[in-house]
Amino acid sequence: MLEFLKYLDRRIIFIFIFLSTAIPLLFDIGLPIGSTKPVRDVYDHIEKLPPGSKVLVSCDYDPGSMPELFPMNIAVFKHLFDRGMKVYTTELWPAAPPLVENAWRETGGAMGKKYGTDFVNLGFKSGGEVVIVRMGTSIPELYPEDYYGTRISKIPMMEGIRDIQSFDFIMNISAGYPGTREWVQQIVSRYNMDLASGCTAVSAPEYYAYHQSGQILGLLGGMKSAAEYEKLTGIPSENPPIKARAMKGMDAQSMAHLVIVIFIIIGNVVYFLERKEQKDKR
Amino acid sequence: MLEILITWIAAFFTLCIFSFLYKDNPIYKFAEHVFVGVSFGYGFVLQYYNVFLPNVWNRMPWEDGGSLFTLIPLILGLLMLTRIFPDIGWISRWPLAVMIGSYAGLQIIGNAQGDLIEQVRANFLPLWTDTFSETIGNWFLVFGTITTLVFFFFSKEHKGVIGHTARVGIWVLMISFGASFGYTVMARVSLLIGRLQFLLEDCLHLM
Amino acid sequence: MKNVGRFRSLILFILMTFFLVLPPLYAQEEEGKNFKYEITRDIMKSLNESAEQGDIPENLVVALAPLQGKVFINEQAFRQELVGALGRQLSAQYQSRLVDMSKIRVDWFDMTKITIFIILIAFCGMVLFFSWKAKTDPNQFIRRIPGLDAISEAIGRCTEMGKPVLYVPGIDDMNNIQTIASMVILENVARVIGEYESDLIVPIRPPFVVPVAEEMVKKGYLDAGRPDAFKPENVRFISDEQFAYAAGVNGIMLREKPAANLLLGSFFAESLVIAETGVLAGAIQVAGTANEHQLPFFVAACDYTLIGEEIYAASAYLSKDPELVGSLKGSDWAKVVLSIIMLLGVVLETFGVHFLTEWFFIR
Amino acid sequence: MKREIPLAITAIFGIFMVAQLFIPHYLVQDISGRLQDWAVVIVAFAYILGVANIIKINSGVICRRGQDWEYKIVMLIALVIMMLSGILLGKDPDDSLPIFDFMYNSMYVPMQSTMFALLAFFIASAAFRAFRARTTEAILLLVTATIVMIGRVSLGEFIWERLPDITEWIMNYPNNAGKRGIKIGASLGAISIGLKVILGIEKSYLGGD
Structure with a gap:
């Protein structure tokens, strides 16, 4: 038995992981979803902004982290459009713009908002930090056209947008580099802007340090936070029809974690038994 | 109709990639190579429409609102392509120098203002507060950070007081790595959930 | 030495040309920009503060708000617009004040x-001073870094x-400082390997790193006195795609069975895949990265891990170059100073004194 | 020429990037803004270089009939279709590119997501194999990881309602202490290397000659 566990084929572990995520997805368990402070901080801040505020949402992610960040993107868009904000988006990752388009169609588009007066997608620019710093000095120079190639002078809501300080709030949805860390380093301290971050769970522990120091005023970390935010913003909703993607996955998330913890325990039991065996031999 | 086709092709490729879990196989290799091709082609098109057209081509001197200075990055950019030819590859160091210089400069100011000063300032915390958990937490934060910094001392041997402090520093680091590990597990599981949701809900309509 | 002097003067010359020629050229093109007046967010903030203290009437601030972000080409236009927006004559006192505040962009230093500025200058000064002194x-003394000692042990094995x-320099391009650090380590590793006479395989993701890595390996072998040992086919471009690259590295680990894997540089999600395959292949693994989120996997799966700043220290440690070790000493002193400042700040905060916190509050 | 000019360019760009933080004068701001515009374009060309490189290397493999050359043909076909359909068919929001969008949605999105999803399996097997309580350090890592994994999901709330608060405390204090230490240390390291790069002391990135 010990030998079997010691050289356990990893495919057996794979099967357990697969079952522990697939079964809860098919059968609803309904574990509770609370809300944590960093998530409420984001929500409260957007609630406090006056309607018509200019909000920049920088969507720096790609399909690789879509399950975590796309629900966040949808929930944030819905919240902002519900509150009547003007939403501007930029992307620092090449694969992001089509995802942002989808999120816009599902939220603002379905809610009857208009492209050009309520929402504009400025598109992708390569360069990470350089792009962020350039936004600090001039947006029309860096983004002469929007994602569709329309001159920004022809877009009504671009009037009066000069640089990053023309925005009242920045929401960054970040899957890694370039992302929240670069926004914090180049924009927050320098221009004293309000920034909140929605990030993958991988980078969340790092950004907690930014939240504690007040450099970001709220943090959505991973799918769990996305689920919390969905709950706060009233998703799933009928009108417009928006699915609750993150909330639905929460039971599966719990079960998979449980299975991984059990495997860690088994691994350690095997380790200790083995060590005892070796000691006995000596 | 198109939607259904997209869903089923997507499902096919999803399964191709998942087949790697059993072992490396031709189907996986096929999908992987298609992916690399598609992703680079996609990136190229995006750079063309989002950077090259608006920031270079439409700002050439002969365009409305263009300037002669736009020729400089165009030339430097083209010089970068000399990398493909080994004999004149050294010219590509010029544009490379632009990248390295810019990023080195930005990293200096970014690290100084965003990480160094702000993070030191954030540790100016009172060691006595109204709530017990916050007081304990502040002690943890202040002394944990300092012990970690001691661990990063390189010009003193880790012996005696410094050695003990550095050891505590390692413990603090390990706790924070534990937190990172827990969160990373969460992230990866979420990604799997996303894929299974796609297969079970969008393809098979089981959910 | 003559060479060095020549190249410095050339740099100076180029810098001077740049400073002297470009600005006038530029100014000509952008004529009219020199008299820019605008109401920035900062001005609105300071106006608000003045209004709160009763220095200026509050309705003035309210009336000015719509003008925020507008740029005026000269002072007269600015005044006219102001007066128009307010719908009444401003008293001369307020007018001059507003115009003054709008001219912030002609300062030569942002107070x-x-x-x-002070902290950056102090730190850079320290680094340069100690490396000069060295x-x-x-x-120069440098403490033992077990992970780096293990490298030569592993090479011996x-x-x-x-x-x-196997040397994996991370997946980031040359513009990441960790890759630059990794290249310097690579040179030293190649030198040790040259002395021991074994093979060194370097798989690479970004195309730009390939020539640099080749050069580093060549130089390392040359220093070890065995320039003939360099095999160009061992510095390999694998793939530009993250996971295709990881798969390629895994293939090398399983097929060519290196006995030591050195994973030093900037790693992301592939770290787990690479490190676990290394465990399966039974190699000694030394890893290091400053990407905090990937450290847990290296700590768990590798025999030795360089954490954060240790990877920057590694080049100094391996080369024992006094100048580099000296600069490490500079950053150690910076840590001492920062720790003392931190403790001071904590004591002051505990007793409710906030001036240090305010000075450090750079926003 | 081969080394001096790149060093001078590095110095100019580096100095302007630092200077634009401290000098608000329009001259410095406008010049550094322009330099940033250039850098954005050059980074884009670096990407094109990547594509050119892929074509060069893989066509070499195909000509030589090297390892997996059949797959390389597939890769190049996918690359060319994607590029041509994107650029030749143009980009119009009303009549969105059929082939380009189709390939993005049916290939790029599922395959990239699935590649990352594989990590869920690998992380479980890595946890089973590598996370052993060998030392005090390993125990600390393991215990924290377990608490966070359970406490941060709904299961934790279900087991004990205070568990999420404890997890949040761990994230906010002990976790931040370690992260902050690394951040401060690593930022010092990065600044000092950045300084050496700009001053031309560290020039290994240029390679030889």
Whole structure:
């Protein structure tokens, strides 16, 4: 038995992981979803902004982290459009713009908002930090056209947008580099802007340090936070029809974690038994 | 109709990639190579429409609102392509120098203002507060950070007081790595959930 | 030495040309921009503060708000617009004040950034001072870094077993400072390997790193006195795609069975895949990265891990170059100073004194 | 020429990037803004270089009939279709590119997501194999990881309602202490290397000659 566990084929572990995520997805368990402070901080801040505020949402992610960040993107868009904000988006990752388009169609588009007066997608620019710093000095120079190639002078809501300080709030949805860390380093301290971050769970522990120091005023970390935010913003909703993607996955998330913890325990039991065996031999 | 086709092709490729879990196989290799091709082609098109057209081509001197200075990055950019030819590859160091210089400069100011000063300032915390958990937490934060910094001392041997402090520093680091590990597990599981949701809900309509 | 002097003067010359020629050229093109007046967010903030203290009437601030972000080409236009927006004549006192405040962009130094400036200058000064001092005293002490000692041990083992060493320099391009650090380590590793006579395989993701890595390996072998040992086919471009690259590295680990894997540089999600395959292949693994989120996997799966700043220290440690070790000493002193400042700040905060916190508050 | 000019360019760009933080004068701001515009374009060309490189290397493999050359043909076909359909068919929001969008949605999105999803399996097997309580350090890592994994999901709330608060405390204090230490240390390291790069002391990135 010990030998079997010691050289356990990893495919057996794979099967357990697969079952522990697939079964809860098919059968609803309904574990509770609370809300944590960093998530409420984001929500409260957007609630406090006056309607018509200019909000920049920088969507720096790609399909690789879509399950975590796309629900966040949808929930944030819905919240902002519900509150009547003007939403501007930029992307620092090449694969992001089509995802942002989808999120816009599902939220603002379905809610009857208009492209050009309520929402504009400025598109992708390569360069990470350089792009962020350039936004600090001039947006029309860096983004002469929007994602569709329309001159920004022809877009009504671009009037009066000069640089990053023309925005009242920045929401960054970040899957890694370039992302929240670069926004914090180049924009927050320098221009004293309000920034909140929605990030993958991988980078969340790092950004907690930014939240504690007040450099970001709220943090959505991973799918769990996305689920919390969905709950706060009233998703799933009928009108417009928006699915609750993150909330639905929460039971599966719990079960998979449980299975991984059990495997860690088994691994350690095997380790200790083995060590005892070796000691006995000596 | 198109939607259904997209869903089923997507499902096919999803399964191709998942087949790697059993072992490396031709189907996986096929999908992987298609992916690399598609992703680079996609990136190229995006750079063309989002950077090259608006920031270079439409700002050439002969365009409305263009300037002669736009020729400089165009030339430097083209010089970068000399990398493909080994004999004149050294010219590509010029544009490379632009990248390295810019990023080195930005990293200096970014690290100084965003990480160094702000993070030191954030540790100016009172060691006595109204709530017990916050007081304990502040002690943890202040002394944990300092012990970690001691661990990063390189010009003193880790012996005696410094050695003990550095050891505590390692413990603090390990706790924070534990937190990172827990969160990373969460992230990866979420990604799997996303894929299974796609297969079970969008393809098979089981959910 | 003559060479060095020539190249410095050339740099100076180019810098001077740049400073002297470009601005006038530029100014000509952008004529009219020199008299820019605008109401920035900062001005609105300071106006608000003045209004709160009763320095200026509050309705003035309210009336000015719509003008925020507008740029005026000269002072007269600015005044006219102001008067128009307010719908009444401003008293001369307020007018001059507003115009003054709008001219912030012609300052030669931004006083709000003084904290960053002082700290940056102090730190850079320290680094340069200690590395300069180290030239006169080459015996610089640097503490033992177990992970780096393990590298030569691992290379020795590879030689005994007749197996190659695998060096993975992360997946980021040259513009990441960690990759630059990794290249310097690579040179030293190549030198040690040259002495031991084993093979070194370097798989690479970004195309730009390939020539640099080749050069580093060549130089390392040359220093070890065995320039003939360099095999160009061992510095390999694998793939530009993250996971295709990881798969390629895994393939090398399983097929060519290196006895030592050195994973030093900037790693992301592939770290787990690579490190776990290394465990399966049974190699000694030394890893290091400053990407905090990937450290847990290296700590768990590798025999030795360089954490954060240790990877920057590694080049100094391996080369024992007094100048580099000296600059490490500079950053150690910075840590001491910062720790003391931190404790001071904590004591002051505990007793409710906030001036230090305010000075450090750079926003 | 081969080394001096790149060093001078590095110095100019580096100095302007630092200077634009401290000098608000329009001259410095406008010049550094322009330099940033250039850098954005050059980074884009670096990407094109990547594509050119892929074509060069893989066509070499195909000509030589090297390892997996059949797959390389597939890769190049996918690359060319994607590029041509994107650029030749143009980009119009009303009549969105059929082939380009189709390939993005049916290939790029599922395959990239699935590649990352594989990590869920690998992380479980890595946890089973590598996370052993060998030392005090390993125990600390393991215990924290377990608490966070359970406490941060709904299961934790279900087991004990205070568990999420404890997890949040761990994230906010002990976790931040370690992260902050690394951040401060690593930022010092990065600044000092950045300084050496700009001053031309560290020039290994240029390679030889």
